[in-house]
Amino acid sequence: MIKINENYLLLQPSYLFVDIAKRVRKFQEEHPEKKIIKLGIGDVTLPLPQACIQALHKAVDEMAKAETFKGYGPEQGYAFLREKIAQFDFKNRGIDIEPDEVFISDGAKCDTGNFQELFAQDIKIAVPDPVYPVYVDTNVMAGRAGQLVKGEYSNIIYLRSTKENNYIPDLPASKVDLIYLCFPNNPTGATIDQQELKKWVNYALENKALILYDAAYEAFIQDQNIPHSIFEVPGAKQVAVEFRSFSKTAGFTGTRCAYTIVPKECTAYTQEGSPVNVHQLWMRRQNTKFNGVSYPVQRAAEAVYSPEGQKQIKTNVQYYLNNARIMRETIAQLGLHCVGGKNSPYVWVECQQDSWKFFDLLLNQAGIVCTPGAGFGKSGQGYIRLSAFNSLDNVQEAMEKIKQVL
Amino acid sequence: MIKINENYLLLQPSYLFVDIAKRVRKFQEEHPEKKIIKLGIGDVTLPLPQACIQALHKAVDEMAKAETFKGYGPEQGYAFLREKIAQFDFKNRGIDIEPDEVFISDGAKCDTGNFQELFAQDIKIAVPDPVYPVYVDTNVMAGRAGQLVKGEYSNIIYLRSTKENNYIPDLPASKVDLIYLCFPNNPTGATIDQQELKKWVNYALENKALILYDAAYEAFIQDQNIPHSIFEVPGAKQVAVEFRSFSKTAGFTGTRCAYTIVPKECTAYTQEGSPVNVHQLWMRRQNTKFNGVSYPVQRAAEAVYSPEGQKQIKTNVQYYLNNARIMRETIAQLGLHCVGGKNSPYVWVECQQDSWKFFDLLLNQAGIVCTPGAGFGKSGQGYIRLSAFNSLDNVQEAMEKIKQVL
Numbered sequence: 001m002i003k004i005n006e007n008y009l010l011l012q013p014s015y016l017f018v019d020i021a022k023r024v025r026k027f028q029e030e031h032p033e034k035k036i037i038k039l040g041i042g043d044v045t046l047p048l049p050q051a052c053i054q055a056l057h058k059a060v061d062e063m064a065k066a067e068t069f070k071g072y073g074p075e076q077g078y079a080f081l082r083e084k085i086a087q088f089d090f091k092n093r094g095i096d097i098e099p100d101e102v103f104i105s106d107g108a109k110c111d112t113g114n115f116q117e118l119f120a121q122d123i124k125i126a127v128p129d130p131v132y133p134v135y136v137d138t139n140v141m142a143g144r145a146g147q148l149v150k151g152e153y154s155n156i157i158y159l160r161s162t163k164e165n166n167y168i169p170d171l172p173a174s175k176v177d178l179i180y181l182c183f184p185n186n187p188t189g190a191t192i193d194q195q196e197l198k199k200w201v202n203y204a205l206e207n208k209a210l211i212l213y214d215a216a217y218e219a220f221i222q223d224q225n226i227p228h229s230i231f232e233v234p235g236a237k238q239v240a241v242e243f244r245s246f247s248k249t250a251g252f253t254g255t256r257c258a259y260t261i262v263p264k265e266c267t268a269y270t271q272e273g274s275p276v277n278v279h280q281l282w283m284r285r286q287n288t289k290f291n292g293v294s295y296p297v298q299r300a301a302e303a304v305y306s307p308e309g310q311k312q313i314k315t316n317v318q319y320y321l322n323n324a325r326i327m328r329e330t331i332a333q334l335g336l337h338c339v340g341g342k343n344s345p346y347v348w349v350e351c352q353q354d355s356w357k358f359f360d361l362l363l364n365q366a367g368i369v370c371t372p373g374a375g376f377g378k379s380g381q382g383y384i385r386l387s388a389f390n391s392l393d394n395v396q397e398a399m400e401k402i403k404q405v406l
Numbered sequence: 407m408i409k410i411n412e413n414y415l416l417l418q419p420s421y422l423f424v425d426i427a428k429r430v431r432k433f434q435e436e437h438p439e440k441k442i443i444k445l446g447i448g449d450v451t452l453p454l455p456q457a458c459i460q461a462l463h464k465a466v467d468e469m470a471k472a473e474t475f476k477g478y479g480p481e482q483g484y485a486f487l488r489e490k491i492a493q494f495d496f497k498n499r500g501i502d503i504e505p506d507e508v509f510i511s512d513g514a515k516c517d518t519g520n521f522q523e524l525f526a527q528d529i530k531i532a533v534p535d536p537v538y539p540v541y542v543d544t545n546v547m548a549g550r551a552g553q554l555v556k557g558e559y560s561n562i563i564y565l566r567s568t569k570e571n572n573y574i575p576d577l578p579a580s581k582v583d584l585i586y587l588c589f590p591n592n593p594t595g596a597t598i599d600q601q602e603l604k605k606w607v608n609y610a611l612e613n614k615a616l617i618l619y620d621a622a623y624e625a626f627i628q629d630q631n632i633p634h635s636i637f638e639v640p641g642a643k644q645v646a647v648e649f650r651s652f653s654k655t656a657g658f659t660g661t662r663c664a665y666t667i668v669p670k671e672c673t674a675y676t677q678e679g680s681p682v683n684v685h686q687l688w689m690r691r692q693n694t695k696f697n698g699v700s701y702p703v704q705r706a707a708e709a710v711y712s713p714e715g716q717k718q719i720k721t722n723v724q725y726y727l728n729n730a731r732i733m734r735e736t737i738a739q740l741g742l743h744c745v746g747g748k749n750s751p752y753v754w755v756e757c758q759q760d761s762w763k764f765f766d767l768l769l770n771q772a773g774i775v776c777t778p779g780a781g782f783g784k785s786g787q788g789y790i791r792l793s794a795f796n797s798l799d800n801v802q803e804a805m806e807k808i809k810q811v812l
Binding site: 002018048133207251254256268 | 408409410411414415417424449450451452454456459462463466467469470475476478479512513515516519523524526529539540544583613616657660662677679682684687690693694696697698700702703
């Protein structure tokens, strides 16, 4: 008899964004005349940068001729892209990451979801709260999470990110082995400075823990004192893996390209305590279960690093940050507390009531879709997330409507 | 302490094609003047069909304008593609598969590798021998395979495919829960008729087992009596999942698009024997760990089903099948036994000596790269796989060289 992985039965009934989509669909069916402005899911709206479009066309033409056609590429990604990433995103910032420490993939969601496969089932994991649901759900599927008790899993250590700690969690009180961190944070938009980040790296070094550092929103960092990479912290290469993405950086949410840095020093251990190279484990995982990213897409990602590409993505990032500023200022005018929106496309708003109630209020009264904070975890209750990934017009219109409703 | 998944330590040292690449690189470094013809890895060589090229360019242009730009798509894939697949690959053949039973992905390697995640760790799995290594390695990583003893895993049931049974394995002698089948077969090129396939479906129905049916080479089927899908067999929708790919059908190995059919009737069970819907499990898995396939790539796949696309892919398939015919005839002239190459791009050659020795002989004496059968499992020993995915000129030249050497 083919038996299921019963860990799946421990998952919470539905995926956050699916729930939201259902409520929005219902509202639209009941009010087909009303305009809806989506400030919910973090999906970009500006078209792909011209440099990427040109690179895509060129690569497609290569696929049309036998002499330039590309079949299977390297599972790890093409060297032309890995070299650009190592140079621009790391070496140019004084961080020593080599091209062969870069793994190209079709998404940071896949990579942050898949990385836990490399580790034992009985490790202790810590996740931020509120949190991007993928970190938790993939560990539930793997049988690490324990039982669901009042919306939280018994074996997971939740790192509370609250107003009190400026949305930067304290180090865990008990020992943990695998730590998920995300800065600039999704969903709160909070950032971390080098000194705070150093505490985490030192914790990992002292406890032989590993940090999975999600830096998908790195491109939005503007302030000088905010680290762009965990590898800016000395010693981090032994104890951290970093996830990056072109999704938000260059509008690739529908084009699909991301990358993960697994330094060659990065170490995990056998049950007996013998060191094992995490880079080689991930390489083996990817060689076995992945077949590389579409060639034209890798060429498009490469174009992000051309002089025009760099200019174009910066213009787009500024466009979204201007939206975020408008949202932040409106929220402040309304006398509500918020965080984020300065080095992040997200504004995390304290709504002084139940998240889903506030979600329904904004949807039903103003036609605005946000993301209820409670969907990201217990500490998200009483908050909503606003996303700046929309047009300036829509953001301005949405803020006017919010002012009328609140 | 961050402990590794020690199942990784049970994996055989290296991935077959990585080993081959190393030997080829060594030969090239030592003999830079010698021409190498690669009949090894099953990678296509003809450019993408023009219909796909046009669709790619058009979709790239859509990505350049805000009004037509596409961000995140549905994890399951766009309806425009799922509808074409259901219609052309199934309904037109009298098979009742609905668009919402189709899941678009970036590769059959990923899907065949990931699907085992849905099942309990203590299920008994059966794999063909010889076999595409991904089926085995992903189960080793999941801890299902047991210990490696003389090149085989103690908990896996190997379904021997040999000259004696015409490369169609017999039903397992002991009970199994999850069965991997692949027809037209990789690596042997053997096919299965409806009556033989029915035995497997009936076995699965009787034993509440599940069949993972890899039909990545379906496009090469020419004979009328060979089923294109396992769902041609009555009852199969309850007990089978089918994997298809555009890689070999339309030259998408570097473009990346595949699909998996999970019928809504398909059933697995809890430990206590309650039925669970496999379609919903896979949906949840994909929603959590996958973010959909690149939009332009899905448009390119859709173009495969246009009248021009259908004509172009058929021309390409015939080109490769002609190569296969030449290889088969040469092998026969040399007095060697072979199978495949008629409804498959692969020719499986009995080499009457150790596979790797024969591999080295062909590489060193003729500059020809094949795939040693032993790399696919015990029953592959004494065989090599030749792939027809090359130019006609190269295939003819390679066959002339083989004749001189053997």
